[in-house]
Amino acid sequence: MDDPAIAIELGNDTIICTNDQIVLQPLFGIFNAYLWSTGETTSSITVTLPDTYWLEVESGCGTAYDTITIGNWPEPDPDLGEDLTLCYGETTLLEPGIGYSTYLWQDNTTLPFFSVTQNGIYYVEVTDIHGCVGSDTVYIDVANIVDLGEDLILCTGETITLDAGFGFDYYTWSTGDYGVETIDVTTGGYYSVNVNYYFGCPSEDTIYIEEFPVPEASITGDDMLCEGETITLSGPEGNFTYYWFRDNNSISDQPSIDITQGGNYKLTLENVCGDSTAYKEVTLNPLPDVDLGNDVTLFPGDNIELKPDVGTGNYTYIWIWENGTSSTNTLPVNYSQITNGQDIIIVQITDTETTCENSDEIIVEVFNVEVPIVITPNGDGDNDRFEPGKGWNVTGNHKMIVFNRWGEKVWESSDFTSGWDGKNKNGNYVAEGTYFWVLEVHYGPDNIKKVYKGSLTVLGTGS
Numbered sequence: 001m002d003d004p005a006i007a008i009e010l011g012n013d014t015i016i017c018t019n020d021q022i023v024l025q026p027l028f029g030i031f032n033a034y035l036w037s038t039g040e041t042t043s044s045i046t047v048t049l050p051d052t053y054w055l056e057v058e059s060g061c062g063t064a065y066d067t068i069t070i071g072n073w074p075e076p077d078p079d080l081g082e083d084l085t086l087c088y089g090e091t092t093l094l095e096p097g098i099g100y101s102t103y104l105w106q107d108n109t110t111l112p113f114f115s116v117t118q119n120g121i122y123y124v125e126v127t128d129i130h131g132c133v134g135s136d137t138v139y140i141d142v143a144n145i146v147d148l149g150e151d152l153i154l155c156t157g158e159t160i161t162l163d164a165g166f167g168f169d170y171y172t173w174s175t176g177d178y179g180v181e182t183i184d185v186t187t188g189g190y191y192s193v194n195v196n197y198y199f200g201c202p203s204e205d206t207i208y209i210e211e212f213p214v215p216e217a218s219i220t221g222d223d224m225l226c227e228g229e230t231i232t233l234s235g236p237e238g239n240f241t242y243y244w245f246r247d248n249n250s251i252s253d254q255p256s257i258d259i260t261q262g263g264n265y266k267l268t269l270e271n272v273c274g275d276s277t278a279y280k281e282v283t284l285n286p287l288p289d290v291d292l293g294n295d296v297t298l299f300p301g302d303n304i305e306l307k308p309d310v311g312t313g314n315y316t317y318i319w320i321w322e323n324g325t326s327s328t329n330t331l332p333v334n335y336s337q338i339t340n341g342q343d344i345i346i347v348q349i350t351d352t353e354t355t356c357e358n359s360d361e362i363i364v365e366v367f368n369v370e371v372p373i374v375i376t377p378n379g380d381g382d383n384d385r386f387e388p389g390k391g392w393n394v395t396g397n398h399k400m401i402v403f404n405r406w407g408e409k410v411w412e413s414s415d416f417t418s419g420w421d422g423k424n425k426n427g428n429y430v431a432e433g434t435y436f437w438v439l440e441v442h443y444g445p446d447n448i449k450k451v452y453k454g455s456l457t458v459l460g461t462g463s
Helices: none
Strands: 014-017 022-024 033-036 045-047 051-059 062-073 084-086 092-094 102-105 114-116 120-127 133-142 152-155 160-163 170-173 182-185 189-197 200-212 224-226 231-234 241-246 249-252 256-259 263-271 274-285 296-298 303-306 315-321 324-326 331-334 342-351 357-366 398-403 409-413 433-443 448-458
Touching: 022 062, 045 051, 114 120, 231 274, 296 303, 331 342
Parallel strands: 014 062, 084 133, 152 200, 224 274, 296 357
Antiparallel strands: 022 045, 033 051, 051 062, 092 114, 102 120, 120 133, 160 182, 170 189, 189 200, 231 256, 241 249, 241 263, 263 274, 303 331, 315 324, 315 342, 342 357, 398 409, 398 433, 433 448
């Protein structure tokens, strides 16, 4: 039995949270010796387990004894569920359970739920009404989507590696490659890849690769041109920017240019793959100087030889006229060859060294004298006048004179085109008989005089 002279008090029975600890010690008094039910002899002990604990103390006045019972509140058991895999763009809501007093998430938010869209380890700590704390952790794996990046540029001859990214379980490329993260491409176009995880979550991406040729400038076209001629200079076709220069002066930004001048031409090609420059010297050659002279008129029996004045050099000739062609250096022409009153004769001359060509033309006319040999100026409207035939082509200065057999002038006119009505200068018809005529013609730019003569019979005048 305790010595009534001393007493101890451990306090009321209590309940603590699981895994919490509590210090047990007398509420008052200092004693000479302590003996706990745990075998410890200290003035206090720390306990974590539920049990009934006793303490016996000793002092100079005797001994004393007391007990205390410690119980456990169960630890809160929040449940975030199993580790989870989400597809890209999906959302899941973490809910540890209801009925807790407080919630504290890994980002210090305090809502009773947490919305997840990204990879990571998620943690929650909850407190119940007893102040007991519990926690849970879950790992969320959000599947990636494949991303081939922005569209690319490829220079011809180069290689680009397309990378679908690490971590997918399956890869299928539009090129037919399968199961590989990367492929090498050497040509432009559209490329796509399908990827997937073993748990699903497929995704696809497409990239366009624009291929540019590497600039290699060149200029095609003739190295010379003739005066008045147009030739075309062309650069390579392709996805380039074009810069044309003549004698260092910018002249065009097109793939081809038409030129009429000689000079030093330069073409620069440029694109994202670099630039390149080519040069061409173009010589402008003069045309052959060809001159056939003035137009000419041929009279019956006349002949001429056409010979162009071309100076020195080696040339080829092509003559062209109504009734034929020739390739001789000169062209003889006689009166009888001109069948329709005139002919336009063209000569084309080519310089054999420069191939430049020039031409000239000349009109060759023939003077055609066709007059009637008999007239009957009786007023019946048939063959009443002495006038030129259909081939008459005299437009210049001329004079027609008619004489009788005794040499007397009976009619004279500078307008033979209007003709003679068979009357003399007194207005009377001349006597029937034979008359003689003389025609003077001044023709051409040099006013050449030609004289033609003939006879005429007048009938039906009644004289």
